[in-house]
Amino acid sequence: MYQYIFRRILVFIPMLFALTIIVFALLKAAPGDPYSKILDPDLDPSVLEEAREAKGYNDPIPVQYFRWLSMAAQGDFGESIRYVGRDVSELILSRLPNTLYLGVFSLFVTLIVAIPIGIYSARNPYSPLDYFATGFGFFGLAVPNFFFGLVAIYLFAIQLGWFPSQGYISVSNSGGFGGFLDRLHHLVLPGLTLGLASTASYMRYMRSEVLTVLGSDYIRTARAKGLTERTVLYKHTLRNALIPIITLFGFEFGAIVSGAVITEGVFTFPGIGMLLLESIGNRDYPVIMALTLMFGLFILVGNLIADILYSIVDPRIRYD
Amino acid sequence: MEKTPILEVKDLKTYFYLEGNKVAKAVDGVDFQIYPGETVALVGESGSGKSITSLSIMKLIDKPGKIEGGSILFSGTDLISLTEKQMTKIRGNDMAMIFQEPMTALNPVFTIGNQIMESLRKHQKISKKEAYIKAVELLKIVGFPRAEETIREYPHQLSGGMRQRAMIAIALSCNPKLLIADEPTTALDATIQAQILTLLDEMKEKFHMSILLITHDLGIVAEHADRVMVMYGGQIVESTSVERLFENPLHPYTRGLLESLPSIDREVERLGAIKGIVPPAFNFPKGCRFSDRCPYAMEECHQSNPKLLEIETNHQARCFLYKESV
Numbered sequence: 154m155y156q157y158i159f160r161r162i163l164v165f166i167p168m169l170f171a172l173t174i175i176v177f178a179l180l181k182a183a184p185g186d187p188y189s190k191i192l193d194p195d196l197d198p199s200v201l202e203e204a205r206e207a208k209g210y211n212d213p214i215p216v217q218y219f220r221w222l223s224m225a226a227q228g229d230f231g232e233s234i235r236y237v238g239r240d241v242s243e244l245i246l247s248r249l250p251n252t253l254y255l256g257v258f259s260l261f262v263t264l265i266v267a268i269p270i271g272i273y274s275a276r277n278p279y280s281p282l283d284y285f286a287t288g289f290g291f292f293g294l295a296v297p298n299f300f301f302g303l304v305a306i307y308l309f310a311i312q313l314g315w316f317p318s319q320g321y322i323s324v325s326n327s328g329g330f331g332g333f334l335d336r337l338h339h340l341v342l343p344g345l346t347l348g349l350a351s352t353a354s355y356m357r358y359m360r361s362e363v364l365t366v367l368g369s370d371y372i373r374t375a376r377a378k379g380l381t382e383r384t385v386l387y388k389h390t391l392r393n394a395l396i397p398i399i400t401l402f403g404f405e406f407g408a409i410v411s412g413a414v415i416t417e418g419v420f421t422f423p424g425i426g427m428l429l430l431e432s433i434g435n436r437d438y439p440v441i442m443a444l445t446l447m448f449g450l451f452i453l454v455g456n457l458i459a460d461i462l463y464s465i466v467d468p469r470i471r472y473d
Numbered sequence: 474m475e476k477t478p479i480l481e482v483k484d485l486k487t488y489f490y491l492e493g494n495k496v497a498k499a500v501d502g503v504d505f506q507i508y509p510g511e512t513v514a515l516v517g518e519s520g521s522g523k524s525i526t527s528l529s530i531m532k533l534i535d536k537p538g539k540i541e542g543g544s545i546l547f548s549g550t551d552l553i554s555l556t557e558k559q560m561t562k563i564r565g566n567d568m569a570m571i572f573q574e575p576m577t578a579l580n581p582v583f584t585i586g587n588q589i590m591e592s593l594r595k596h597q598k599i600s601k602k603e604a605y606i607k608a609v610e611l612l613k614i615v616g617f618p619r620a621e622e623t624i625r626e627y628p629h630q631l632s633g634g635m636r637q638r639a640m641i642a643i644a645l646s647c648n649p650k651l652l653i654a655d656e657p658t659t660a661l662d663a664t665i666q667a668q669i670l671t672l673l674d675e676m677k678e679k680f681h682m683s684i685l686l687i688t689h690d691l692g693i694v695a696e697h698a699d700r701v702m703v704m705y706g707g708q709i710v711e712s713t714s715v716e717r718l719f720e721n722p723l724h725p726y727t728r729g730l731l732e733s734l735p736s737i738d739r740e741v742e743r744l745g746a747i748k749g750i751v752p753p754a755f756n757f758p759k760g761c762r763f764s765d766r767c768p769y770a771m772e773e774c775h776q777s778n779p780k781l782l783e784i785e786t787n788h789q790a791r792c793f794l795y796k797e798s799v
């Protein structure tokens with residue numbers, strides 16, 4: 154197993170490099186540089202040219218790439234253009250926790266809802282709740298995130314006033330347990346919005362996996378051994394049914410972060426998704442670059458985690 | 474034969490309720506007994522109801538199937554009246570089962586040891602350590618010389634024959650009185666088949682159990698069974714000792730089966746000598762269920778279904794040809 158994980162990490166490294174090259178190429182492909190926005194008529198163009206020269210903008214592309222890479226590796230992505238004087242990494246770090254809370258909250262709700270319902274549906278196929286879950290599944294997959302978010306804001310924030318429609322804390326938040334609850338309160342609508350599609354797909358997956366496993370020969374063997382229905386379900390069935398779910402989980406990791414861009418936009422929730430939207434609006438290239446790199450990294454790491462978990466739960470792939 | 478049977482099945486009926494109000498009478502009025510220490514073979518073509526009979530005895534019939542009637546007396550208790558919870562104390566303990574597909578019958582994500590010890594610890598009050606020692610011992614008995622290593626291995630690391638041996642170890646773990654083996658060697662190649670069947674014979678002696686051996690290979694019946702029951706269309710059509718069956722088969726279906734046995738100079742498809750196919754369980758012919766394929770079918774065979782009657786001592790058949798001899 155360790156050998157498998159080691160090999161998997163070795164594959165991860167070239168993918169990471171490829172990612173950095175793509176992100177850097179995107180930056181270079183974008184027109185202009187930070188200096189082309191400075192339109193001061195009193196300024197001698199040669200001064201700008203000197204600044205470019207000094208900052209290395211005229212160096213050969215590979216040189217620029219490796220300089221950028223070595224700085225990026227140290228967490229230095231330069232300064233934001235929009236927020237003058239603020240480091241990109243500091244800007245991102247100030248927003249990242251919010252997105253992480255949102256992601257964890259939505260994933261938690263997804264799992265808590267989808268797995269038990271999926272299991273129930275598989276054990277009671279064609280029952281009323283199964284039909285309801287199927288209906289909800291189609292709904293969740295068909296309705297776009299932003300639309301669901303807007304409807305949720307209208308219903309639960311504006312009409313009913315149960316949840317705040319934007320932001321991540323109240324102005325009056327003073328920390329402590331009350332502050333924590335206040336944060337949770339703000340997470341409900343965006344969290345449910347973000348988790349809607351994945352809840353639907355996890356539920357469908359879980360149902361079909363459990364159904365398949367329940368019909369398999371080894372479940373019949375388990376019953377023939379005299380195991381109780383509990384052991385058959387929670388030991389023999391779940392352990393097998395969760396294998397593909399765990400893979401899905403890894404991919405979800407990346408998907409949640411990118412899904413957060415839209416959801417955070419709808420709820421003006423100040424995470425890195427919102428930051429990306431702002432930066433695109435402001436052409437804040439250093440921030441866009443760093444975030445793109447980060448999103449890519451999340452997806453790669455998600456896949457890596459999925460593969461490693463997979464090798465832990467499924468003994469068959471450790472030796473292949 | 475010895476005194477009281479270990480298993481007595483009376484008028485067992487297991488039906489499947491299919492779409493369009495169709496009812497598949499997979500098992501429809503089956504009677505038989507198994508005595509301590511004997512191997513009883515259940516033979517018949519595919520779809521005749523052998524597996525459903527054995528799963529009914531274990532009470533492992535799932536929707537859309539249901540045991541609709543009859544009784545299953547096992548060591549004196551009627552299993553039909555037991556609750557699911559009471560059944561879990563009997564399955565794997567007093568009565569165990571092995572299946573046709575050793576490649577898929579073991580759970581791929583647990584070690585062989587885990588799957589044996591699980592059974593031991595479910596039915597016997599023993600510690601983990603005792604279960605481990607017992608599991609190693611069982612693996613050695615069923616033919617794993619490196620049992621201490623095998624116990625840590627996963628099913629995919631074993632060959633088909635070895636997995637079937639592991640299945641046998643699981644089945645034997647609690648010293649059952651009855652072992653049901655549903656085509657235990659059909660999926661294995663010939664030399665391995667012989668080894669597994671010989672192992673079952675040895676285990677029967679060692680553990681003093683009875684075996685219900687399901688197969689459609691009459692060669693296996695001849696070598697490994699004491700008595701044999703021939704099944705067709707959800708019913709037993711002939712039942713006698715192995716010797717009698719080969720000497721003097723009564724039912725035309727049994728004769729067909731015997732004629733289709735491949736011999737050295739005659740390459741015949743298995744069971745190929747009987748024309749036609751088994752009718753589906755939701756659409757048996759009126760009268761005798763074999764009447765539409767039977768070369769001896771008479772007028773009355775198409776009218777009513779004969780009863781299973783004792784034609785000679787310890788030899789029953791379900792056929793109108795022997796009306797007079799009763």
Ligand SMILES: Nc1ncnc2c1ncn2[C@@H]1O[C@H](COP(=O)(O)OP(=O)(O)OP(=O)(O)O)[C@@H](O)[C@H]1O
Pocket residue numbers: 489491497498499517518519520521522523524525526536537538689753754755
């Ligand atoms: N799950 C099911 N749903 C509907 N009908 C079923 C089901 N299982 C079995 N049957 C019916 O029961 C009949 C007997 O099946 P069974 O599995 O007992 O045959 P078998 O004698 O074991 O055959 P084989 O030699 O192929 O194993 C089948 O013909 C089929 O019509």
Ligand SMILES: [Mg+2]
Pocket residue numbers: 523524525655
């Ligand atoms: Mg069968």
